[in-house]
Amino acid sequence: xxxxxxGEKYRTCDIVAEQELTRVxxxxxxxxxxxxxxxxxxxxxxxxIAAPPVKGKANQELIRFMSDVLGISKAxxxxxxxxxxxxxxxxxxxxxxxxVSRLLELH
Numbered sequence: 067x068x069x070x071x072x073g074e075k076y077r078t079c080d081i082v083a084e085q086e087l088t089r090v091x092x093x094x095x096x097x098x099x100x101x102x103x104x105x106x107x108x109x110x111x112x113x114x115i116a117a118p119p120v121k122g123k124a125n126q127e128l129i130r131f132m133s134d135v136l137g138i139s140k141a142x143x144x145x146x147x148x149x150x151x152x153x154x155x156x157x158x159x160x161x162x163x164x165x166v167s168r169l170l171e172l173h
Contacts, residue, residue, distance in 0.1 A: 088158045088166045089146065096124040096152075101131045103173050110153075111170065125149060128156075135173045136161060 091110050098114035105112055117127035125145055133140045138160055148154035158166055 086160055086162050088161055088163045090156045090158065090166065090170075092128075092154050092156055094124065094128060094152050094154060101127065103135070103170055122149075128154075132156065132158070136166065136169050 092113050093107075093110050095104075095112075095114045096117060096119040098116050100114070101116050102114045103111070104114055113128065113131075115124050115127050115131065117123040129140050129143045129145070132143045136143070136158065138158070142159045142161075144157045144159075146155040146157045161169075
């Protein structure tokens with residue numbers, strides 16, 4: 067909420083900014099030799115992550131890897147569903163779907 071001053075009175079303005087938001091369904095293979103994107107299969111992103119699925123290490127590495135690939139901050143990548151599953155819904159803020167698809171295919 068932002069306040070703007072008009073004369074001696076304060077007026078409250080609600081500012082709503084639409085964020086660019088993309089959801090990606092991914093199937094993650096932990097304990098891989100290295101982090102890599104193995105492509106898309108039936109609309110699902112196939113990922114190999116080098117960290118073990120212990121105490122959230124694979125999830126942390128997944129977020130780090132995706133942020134590096136997409137060139138965005140780690141805070142812009144979150145796991146919305148599937149914290150304890152291999153199948154995950156990853157939410158990416160700050161990039162449109164076409165941008166995310168292009169960057170993933172380039173990698």
